[in-house]
Structures are given as C-alpha cells and as structure tokens.
Amino acid sequence: MRAKRIPLKFSVVVLGALIVVATAGCSSEGKGPVWTAGPNSAAPGSATPSGSSTAPPSGGSTTSGSPSAGSTATAGATAAAWKTYSDAAKKVSFDLPSDWIAQSVTPDAGSMPGALKIEVKDAKGGYLATLHTGLPSASPADCNPAAKRPYVVVSSVPIDLPHADGDSTIPPHVVFRVIQGYKFFGSYGITNLVAGSDGQACQLRNLVAGPAGKGNYYFGDMAAVHAFATDEVVAPAKSFDTLDQAAKYVDQSSEFANVQRMLLSLKVNL
Numbered sequence: 001m002r003a004k005r006i007p008l009k010f011s012v013v014v015l016g017a018l019i020v021v022a023t024a025g026c027s028s029e030g031k032g033p034v035w036t037a038g039p040n041s042a043a044p045g046s047a048t049p050s051g052s053s054t055a056p057p058s059g060g061s062t063t064s065g066s067p068s069a070g071s072t073a074t075a076g077a078t079a080a081a082w083k084t085y086s087d088a089a090k091k092v093s094f095d096l097p098s099d100w101i102a103q104s105v106t107p108d109a110g111s112m113p114g115a116l117k118i119e120v121k122d123a124k125g126g127y128l129a130t131l132h133t134g135l136p137s138a139s140p141a142d143c144n145p146a147a148k149r150p151y152v153v154v155s156s157v158p159i160d161l162p163h164a165d166g167d168s169t170i171p172p173h174v175v176f177r178v179i180q181g182y183k184f185f186g187s188y189g190i191t192n193l194v195a196g197s198d199g200q201a202c203q204l205r206n207l208v209a210g211p212a213g214k215g216n217y218y219f220g221d222m223a224a225v226h227a228f229a230t231d232e233v234v235a236p237a238k239s240f241d242t243l244d245q246a247a248k249y250v251d252q253s254s255e256f257a258n259v260q261r262m263l264l265s266l267k268v269n270l
Contacts, residue, residue: 076257084265087116092131094219095265097258099123110136112215120262127236128259129189133217133268137209143202149227151179151201152243154186155250157260162270163192164209170194174263176256177204178246181227186238186246188259189220190266202226214270219263 079097086093087104091114096102100122107115115134121127155176163172169192178186179201189206196202206220221236228234240246250256 076252076254078254078257078261085118087118089114091269092116092118092133093265093267094131094262096120096262097123100128100258101125107132107134112136115215127221128255129219129221129262131217131219131266132223133215133270135207135216135218137216140205143196147202148196148200149180149202150199151177151195151204152199152246153177153195154246155260157264159190159264159266161190161192161208161266161268162211162214164211166209168194169209172208174260175206176250176260177225178240178243179204179225179227182230183228184240184243184246185225185228185234186240186249187221187225188256188263189218189222190263191218210270217268219266 079099081098082095083098084093084095085102094102100120102118102120105117105119107117111117111132112134116131117133118131119127120129120131153175156173157175159172159174161172163169172190172192174188174190176186176188177195178184187204187206190208191204191206192208193205195204203224203226205218205224207216207218207223210216221238225237228237228239238246238249240249
C-alpha cells in the first residue's frame, strides 16, 4: 500500500484485519478521521491475567499487579507478570510488566511545586514512556495553515482521569496517532486536547489539561509528535512507510499491547 494523503471525505479502507473508517469531522477527538480496530483490539477483559512480582521498580513502591477495570488490550500478547508503580506520596500509580523499570527523575525546569517525572524503560533499558505532572499551562504553538499535515487516530480508548473542560478539549483518551510527512510518524499517550480541524494538524499533543490550578500532565513516549524533517531525529516517535504498518503495530505488536495496558492503568490524584 503506497503512502498517500488521508482523504477528508468518507472512505472505507481494509488494511489486513483492520477496517479503517475515515469520516471527516467524526472521531473520538471530536474532529478528524478515526480508525476503528477490529474485535481483537477492543475486546474488554482480553488482557492477559497478571501475576505477582517481586522486582520493584526503582524510585517507587510496588504491589502485585492486575489488569485495571475497563482496560482493553490489542491482539498483541501482554506480559504474564505485572507490578504497580506508585510515588511515595501516592499521587500517581500505574501498572507495568514486572521486568520493566520505572524511575523517578528531576522534573523539567518551570514545573509546578510537587511535580513528578517518571521514566519507563524495558528490561534492556530501552526508553518507552514518561509520566510528567505539574506542567504549567501553555498556549499551543503557532500553526501556519500551510504547515498542517493529515493525521489519523489509529487507536483511541477512554480513560477516567482528572481534567479540565473547554471548547478545545474532549474526555481523556489513551491514543495512538500518526501524522503524515515523508513517512507516517506515530506516537502513543494520553490526551484530552483536540488535535486539529478537518483531519489536519501541525502537531499531536499527548497532554491532559488538568483542573484549574493543578497543572497539566502527560504520559506517553513524547509530549507531542509532528511531521519530522529528513534531518531530524525521529526517536522516540515511531515511523512507518505505510499506514498498513502503523495498523499492524497497534493491532499485533506486544510492545503496544503492554504500553496501552500500562497507560490505561494510570491513576492520578491531583
């Protein structure tokens, strides 16, 4: 399947086992096209039952993990044994595979008092995601209409998190989205922000706008993804030659199944 511009009118594309329904102005974000995965990627309770863990993540306490209520896993197999990370003050917690590492690091400059920053890595030390709370409110970066690129919501699952409501917000979701450049660049995370109108945006932000006075927060591989230039470093974002490859990553990979389950388990006490 050749890379091509995402159509803004109604279209139905079959990508292997994934049925793509793209409808302009209709998505879980409120605007833009959306891909709806097949039964295997949205079967409630389909996550592999977790086992107990004895290896604590660095920088936090653990308990034996179990799937969070309402979590949905993709067709990729999830880890058999899970544990729970929680900071000392019990402000945040989330589940992760027992051999993954969660480590508290110094929050970014300008963060609010009491902010937390936790990095998650796999068993080999490969970076997977960051949870950062206490981020100050910030206006979106300027977006020249000529710089907008088509984007697609590949996966979107609701999650119950504290958040602000507004004209440019939606209920929080765990998402995987791709934006089209010289390749298709993908990123996973949590968000309650509308990405863009008419299925186009300059960047896709993995950010939840928190309640008034509580700060914003994100949990994902990066805070925002855009259509990279050829001389930019893409990692930790994902890159795909075709939309079909992006669909298969979401629908078949164990990495995404584990990451999605981890993100869906997030609890935040602001």
